[in-house]
Amino acid sequence: MKSLITPHTRHSAALLSLVLAMSFFSCEPEKEVQRVRFGLISDVHLPTMHDSEVRIRAFVDSMEIAQPDFLIELGDLVTPAPQYQSLYDIWDGYLGEKYSVIGNHEMDGGYGLEQVLEHRKLERSYYHFEKNGFQFLVLDGNDKRTPDEKGYRNYIGAEQQAWLRETLSRVQGPVVIFSHQSIGPLGAMHNGEEIRQILETHNASSPESPVIACFNGHLHYDDARQVNGIWYVHVNSAAYFWMGEEYEHIRYSEEVDEGFRWIKYTAPYRDPLFAVVEISSDGEIIIHGKQSEYVGPSPWDLGFPETDREAIRPAISDRVLHVK
Template sequence: MNRKEFIKLGTLGAVSLTFRPSAHAVSPTRKSNITFGVITDLHHDIMHDGQKRLEAFLGDMKEQQPDFIIQLGDFCVPKPANQPLLDAWNTFSGDKHHVIGNHDTDGGFSKDQVVEFWEAKGNYYSFDKNGFHFVVLDGNEHNESSDRPKGYARYISPSQMDWLVDDLQKTNLPSIVCCHQGLDNERYGIENGMAVRYLLETANTNAGFQKVILVLSGHHHQDYFNKINDIHYVQINSASYYWLGDQYKTVRYSEQVDENYPWIKYTAPYKDPLWATITIASNGKINIKGKKSSFVGPSPKQMGVADNKDVYPIVPYISTRKLS
């Protein structure tokens, strides 16, 4: 099990992005904005307090009452012992959406089993809400090439690419794409990320307006933002930790916790759970408000971990950004 593919994310702040609204993309019946809650990389099967972290997110969402919530993968494997986590997730009365992560099939489970257990709409699908179009991708498909990278599958197949082209052709709404692995991150991100990005850019060119405005990902447990050919790529931090690996393993809670949850010692956990609330307005503003925490025990910097170990800084938050 190649746990070194874990990376990190962060969350605090408000990210203000802009896109060019099109007259074709504005429905007279749609609300002036849409708000949704995002959590990712809970890793309930690794963290001893995964349920409490999710419940903190859900408590905040029940107060905010967003239009929907979504988790971006690495949530939990589909085993009966995880049913209480799903029961908690389902206490949110509004719309709920899932993205499959690479660790959600750990232990030999299939993606079909994950979809059934979560009661998800599929391993990839799309939906409309308040005059916006949302696309959920499955970044866990296998590249049949003999020279594919080792480790977890992280690929968008030709058949899914064909589906994505058709899906985007059928909508004139401003579109948001969600994928567990980053399309803009060459380090453990989607293998053919460049091809997928070009597909999104082509959809914008063919539409004659900025149709695809935002791409959200998890997986990398880091705090970064990229703008590539007028599309915003935002990384949402893990709700739980940054993965350090065998070289830096440290017992951070107790011997009993470590015995029951042996993978935690390979991580730098965040003291508080992280998530984000995203609001997209019809005037082109995108605001991302996140959470800030600190590390449990010594920080990676205190342990001598290079700040650029995975290119982007290792932090337990999402920075405040104003981007256009």
Template sequence: MSHYFRHTVTRRQFLGAMVGASFALPAWSRNNANASPLRFGLIADVHKDIMHDADSRLGAFIDAMKEAKADSILQLGDFCTPKEENINFRAIFERFDGPRYHVLGNHETDGGFERADAVKFLEMPARYYAFDLHGFHFVVLDANDVPDGHRSGYPSHIAADQVEWLTDDLASTDLTVFVFVHQSLERESSVIGDVKVRRVLEEARTPDGIRKVAAVFNGHHHIDHARVINGVPYIHVNSASYFWLGGEQFQHQSYSKEIHSQYRNIRNTSPYKEPLYTILTIDPERGSFSMSTAETDWQGPSPKELGFERGDMVSKGWVTPKISGRSIAF
């Protein structure tokens, strides 16, 4: 059973609330002989260009990761647009002294920017890339490719050349693999061609038949949810800032008139009172990883109180100001 803490208390309580709900998965034997424990700070969907307090939310994450002595940090996309006004926001992320990684979100291209602009601004090695850390292999994907026949809206696709690269990259390592992507490979119609990508992840195995991919993490949907598909856990990391409502019928004010007059899109959200983020702890000796729990309150009325429902996400408890703690064997 999950246990939660209130994010409005101290960072020390955040650092102590580490393990919650468990997945019943088989304990897979892996090539972890040279691996060492790793604490990886994760944050998603801060949305600098929407939230008035994005700087303080990101700053709270960085301070918590320093106090937790995290080995590395990663943001899962929808961080900020690559404009000069956001350089100071980027600098907050760079206050962390260890390795720092970025995933491209769909909103990085708002305002007419290209993905290449965001890659340069965030000093990413490429739109998609891989790296090894503490004896584990990590893959960052870009699900913003443009599919054939695309006409409008944000493209959400992983093209054939990227799938080929992913296949080759997974074949090149026998380490335990963790994958990061902005859009979900688990949600129906989230990424065009998701089934092909999932098949590559499922079929990547060591010479003795052990599945390589331990888990896939995403942001984008601003929900608290996880599902196992064919042995691979797909885990949503909730937004650091809010749940997006959209639609004039849900517009409301959660902050002062002054804030809403300057940040007009906040009226389309249900903000989280305090920022959400998590620590991914990978333990090679136990053959498992865990995510720390985070929970806060709604700032203003909740989506449910506003009459919002999308499918059954609200009734299932996925639309909530929290990140559930999880412990999963690999």
């Protein structure tokens, strides 16, 4: 019997097989890209600035329009002092999801950590929450290195380190860390290198749930740098760069200076600074920041040292960061 299979039918059969194979694979569900958006502000220092109310109000109003998944302030917002409650109420009045980090200035005026936690409605100063498949860890850099240590602190102690290791061991999904003091290479954390080692050890053993970024305030810097696969992002102050008493300069008026005696030691930003951050599970971090200018002379006009000049600017820079 003559074969019914011809070169043409063989070609058609092969093409049909290819089409069927492509159809099969195209039916496999693609891995869904997860995304999260959050509003971010740091170091408002209510009420160091005479226009603090304007600055925190501008942030809250903008976030009510942007509608991110949550807000977070990275510390040094305000103490629990009753005379500042009306300023804090602007932040607290935001009806969406919001979180706080404890800064070193939250305890100014003789307030203790327990009073600050009660004021912020927090059970403790370090904690974990989840949003859209992302894991967020809030750390407290105000632990004591020694029982009798006085003044401002920049340390994460053994108990908190144990919590950090345990929490990292059980979370599922990309991890983002918030702190006030920096645990990155450009920072003031006394044991930052030790904390970074904990994060890097976790990433080596749990590549499916890596720490991808750490956001901090405190230094009033605008900076982002990647170290061993983790981004360390400095979020600039909403209000000013602190210079110190040797760079005293009257920026506004004698009347303002009389009521707000710390302003003359700062380089204030004309506009309030804050950001919206978007993170996707395919490894992209987008920071939508704000640009401003100094009120009066810049730090360099007053002879401020050139150290870290690239990070000292009146801005939170727009950035697109890629996770390796």
